[in-house]
Structure formats: C-alpha cells, structure tokens
Amino acid sequence: MSENTIPSSLPLRNDLIGEEPYGAPQLDVPVCLNVNENPYPPNPDVIDTIVERVREIAPTLNRYPDREHIKLRQAFSDYLAKESGARLDISQLWGANGSNEIMLQLFQAFGGPGRTALSCDPTYSMYPEYARDTFTGWKVVHRNADFTLDVDRTIEAINDIKPSMVLLTSPNNPTGTPLPLEDTERLLAACEQADVAGAVPGVHPILVIDEAYVEFRNSGTPSAVTLINKHENLAVSRTMSKAFAYAGARVGYLAASKGIIDSVRIVRMPYHLSAVTQAVALAAFEHTDEQLSRVAHLREVRDQTAAWLKRQTYKGVPLEVADSESNFLLFGGHFDNRERIFQELLDRGILIRVVGPDGWLRVCMGTDDEMARFREALAEVLRIVEAQ
Ligand SMILES: Cc1ncc(COP(=O)(O)O)c(C=O)c1O
Structure with missing residues (x-):
C-alpha cells in the first residue's frame, strides 16, 4: 500500500495529521515469520465444520446477529474452564473482532480525556494507538534489562500517575516474558488501593492483562483468569488468533468481572460480531483439541530455536535471546544495524520483524521447514557480516 495521501482540505483530527496506519508489512514472501501467527492451517475436519x-x-x-453472542460466550466459558481451570459465568465473558477490538473497547469505556493508561515497555505497539484514538494519556515504566517487570516501580507509578487503566501483557510481546501470578496479585492489590486522577474517591484503576499468547506458556503456570472471581477490577484479554490458529477469523475475548463486561457493552458497536464470525468461532470450538494440537510442538521449536540462536555469533559475540513463553523469540541484543539483518533475510525470502529495543529482532515460530529455512538464511547472513 502506498503512503497516505490525505488532502489538507479534509478536517482530519489535528492529532492524526501525519499519522500512518499501523501494521506489520504484509509481503508476498515464501516464509512469513513476522506477525506471530500459528503457521499450521485448520485441518480438513475443522474446515468441513466451518463450512x-x-x-x-x-x-x-x-436478520441481525445475536448481539450478546450468548452461545459463543458459553463456548469461551467452557474453553477457559478446560484450559485454565477457571469457571466463569457468561456474564463475565465478552467477544469481539480480535483482541484488538477488545482492547479498544476497554479504552473507550475506561480511558478518555483526562484519563491515563499505564503500561511497561517494551510492549505491544498497538496500545499507544488505542490511547491516541480515545484521547487517553499514555505512560510507561521501563522493564528490567531482562524484560521482566519492575513491579516496585510499576506500583510507584500507579500511585503517582493514578491511571484509570494499567495494561500488561503476559507473555509480553515482543519479548515473550511471562508475568508471574504473584506479581499480578501485587499489582492488583496496588490498583485496588490507588485513586484514579480526576475521579471521585473510591474509584480505582482496572488492571488489564493481555494474554494473547498465554497458551504457549510453560505448563503449570496459572493464567490471570484464575483471579477474576476474586477481583472486580481485573480484566484478562484473550484471542483465538495465536495458539488457536484462527487469526483470519478475527475473534478475541475478554474475561472479567460482570461490571467490566457491562461497561464494555455500553461502548460496543451494535451487532459488532457478525453471525458469520460467531458461527465460524463456534465451529472451531467443536475442534478445540485439533486447533491447539500444534502448540506443544511450537513450544519445542521455540526452545530449540532459542538454543540454536544462542550458539550463533554477531561480530564475534554470541546472540542474546530473551526468555520466551510465547511463540516468538526476541534475539540479537547487539545488532548495530538490525535493519540490515532484516533486509538480508528478506532478500532470502524470510520475513521477520524489526520491533522492540534497538539491537533486537523478533522471529515467530513457523513450520519445521520454515524454521530450517530461517536458520539457514540467518547463519548465512551472520557469516557474511562476520567476513566483512
Ligand atoms: C500482545 C497482543 N495482543 C493482542 C494482539 C491482537 O490480536 P488479535 O488478532 O486478537 O486482534 C496481538 C497481535 O499480535 C498481540 O501481540
């Protein structure tokens, strides 16, 4: 797509002038490892059910679809009970067109002029865009050098800034870092005591945990969903796009207290989830095990790829790899020209992502064949750099 050509005669909002639409490049290349998709397509049984x-x-x-998407909310409830051991009522669940829309709805309901959202960077680059689009202030606390959360400083910031929303990603994108449940509990306790700037006393920030990649976590790690029944200010965003191998279907969902769900229901578009989307999502839940069947393998591929990357060197120094419980790896750490590595890989048909702190690149786990091609291409690129 070409760059925006918006005539200055159009009354575009002042704060949007010069802005570009967000999005990773969508290029027609043989190996796409740039947007953290599941590389395995639905199997023929699932496709038959979808049709x-x-x-x-x-x-x-x-007719308009069921705007409360009751059957689908029941399916989310059943899935979470199985996946995370937490049984939630359908009044504690809500679906939307991808967790992107869930997050926008949260900003619409809990952000807004005079309000601030607090997060910890590096993190998912869409969040500041939701803040911009809803006139919500945006503040970040920096993560530790190993990308874990600095919980003490985050709690200090909650008390100083008095945000209406605290937004954390677990496992984090682009680093893959999980947020331990004890840290989530400490942050929740802080939110439950903190004020919200501009709001009357007794109003407290919500804590949003974006668990887009949570199914890739190491086994035995509990999900924040297990805390929902005890905390009315906790919201957990989930998606079918990643582990569930359904990015094209655009289905995300929110697990939260009934109060948070009812707040989001105020701002949603009428009939925001089409009947087709609901049917397609329900079809996949008839095949949950098949849809998730590659998750364990992708975790193994991630660990093997991390070990392989750590054995590679850039200018004589071994590559760093951030500890990841997701389906991608942030690697490098000391690339002094990461755009060049990205471009050299692209020239060899491999698309990864320039994202995160300077010096790092992110690669998403593909099929075994795609990963072999990635390793071969990266080894060659590193050899060329070394020889120069
Ligand atoms: C952390 C995080 N949250 C949310 C999303 C959006 O996912 P969805 O496809 O559900 O809109 C992404 C997509 O890459 C992500 O990385």
Whole structure:
C-alpha cells in the first residue's frame, strides 16, 4: 500500500495529521515469520465444520446477529474452564473482532480525556494507538534489562500517575516474558488501593492483562483468569488468533468481572460480531483439541530455536535471546544495524520483524521447514557480516 495521501482540505483530527496506519508489512514472501501467527492451517475436519456451520446460518443473514453472542460466550466459558481451570459465568465473558477490538473497547469505556493508561515497555505497539484514538494519556515504566517487570516501580507509578487503566501483557510481546501470578496479585492489590486522577474517591484503576499468547506458556503456570472471581477490577484479554490458529477469523475475548463486561457493552458497536464470525468461532470450538494440537510442538521449536540462536555469533559475540513463553523469540541484543539483518533475510525470502529495543529482532515460530529455512538464511547472513 502506498503512503497516505490525505488532502489538507479534509478536517482530519489535528492529532492524526501525519499519522500512518499501523501494521506489520504484509509481503508476498515464501516464509512469513513476522506477525506471530500459528503457521499450521485448520485441518480438513475443522474446515468441513466451518463450512457446515456457516451454511446453517446463511438463511438467517437477513436478520441481525445475536448481539450478546450468548452461545459463543458459553463456548469461551467452557474453553477457559478446560484450559485454565477457571469457571466463569457468561456474564463475565465478552467477544469481539480480535483482541484488538477488545482492547479498544476497554479504552473507550475506561480511558478518555483526562484519563491515563499505564503500561511497561517494551510492549505491544498497538496500545499507544488505542490511547491516541480515545484521547487517553499514555505512560510507561521501563522493564528490567531482562524484560521482566519492575513491579516496585510499576506500583510507584500507579500511585503517582493514578491511571484509570494499567495494561500488561503476559507473555509480553515482543519479548515473550511471562508475568508471574504473584506479581499480578501485587499489582492488583496496588490498583485496588490507588485513586484514579480526576475521579471521585473510591474509584480505582482496572488492571488489564493481555494474554494473547498465554497458551504457549510453560505448563503449570496459572493464567490471570484464575483471579477474576476474586477481583472486580481485573480484566484478562484473550484471542483465538495465536495458539488457536484462527487469526483470519478475527475473534478475541475478554474475561472479567460482570461490571467490566457491562461497561464494555455500553461502548460496543451494535451487532459488532457478525453471525458469520460467531458461527465460524463456534465451529472451531467443536475442534478445540485439533486447533491447539500444534502448540506443544511450537513450544519445542521455540526452545530449540532459542538454543540454536544462542550458539550463533554477531561480530564475534554470541546472540542474546530473551526468555520466551510465547511463540516468538526476541534475539540479537547487539545488532548495530538490525535493519540490515532484516533486509538480508528478506532478500532470502524470510520475513521477520524489526520491533522492540534497538539491537533486537523478533522471529515467530513457523513450520519445521520454515524454521530450517530461517536458520539457514540467518547463519548465512551472520557469516557474511562476520567476513566483512
Ligand atoms: C500482545 C497482543 N495482543 C493482542 C494482539 C491482537 O490480536 P488479535 O488478532 O486478537 O486482534 C496481538 C497481535 O499480535 C498481540 O501481540
């Protein structure tokens, strides 16, 4: 796509002038490892169910869909009970077009002029855009050198800034760092005591944990979903895009107290989830095990790739790899020209992502063949740099 050409005669909001639409490059290359997708397509059984379920609802497409998407919320509840051991009522669940839309709805309901959202960087680069779009202030605390959260400084910032939303990602993107449940509990306790700037006393920040990649966590690590029944100011955002291998279906969901869900219901677009989306999502939940069947393998690939990367050198120094419980790895640490490495890989048909702190690159786990091609290409690029 070409750059924006918006005539200055159009009354675009002042704060949007000069802005570009956000998004990773969508390039037609043989190996795409840049947007943290699941590389494995739905299997033929799932595809048959998708087609069947869409055919079933097709005669109803003259009608608006169930705007409360009750069946789908029940499916989220059943899935979370199985996946995280937490049984939530459908009044504690909510779906949207990707967790991107969930997050925007949270900003619409809890952000706004005079309000601030607090996060810990490096983190997912869309969050500041939601803040901008909803006129919400945006503040960050820096993570530790190993990308773990500096919980003490984050709590200090909660007390100083008095945000209305604290937004944390676990496992974090682009670093893969998980947030231990004890830290989530400490942050929740801080939020439950803190004030919100501009709000009456007794109003406290919500803590949003974005668990887009949580199914890739190491086994035995509890999800923040298990804390929802005890904390009315906790919201956990989830998605079917990653482990569930359903990025194209655009389905994300929110698990939270009924109060948070009801707040989001105020700002949602009427009928925001199409009948087709609901049917397609429900079809996948008929095949949960198949959809998730590659997760364990992708975790192994991640660990093997991390070990391999650590054996490679750039200008004589071994590559660093951030500890990841996700389906991607942030690696390098001392690339003094990361754009060049990115471009050399792209020239060899491998698309990864220039993201995160300077000196680092992010690669998402692909199929075994794609990872072999990635390793071969990166080894060659590193050899060329070494020889110069
Ligand atoms: C941390 C994080 N949250 C949310 C999303 C958005 O996912 P979805 O496809 O559900 O909108 C992404 C996508 O890359 C992500 O990295």
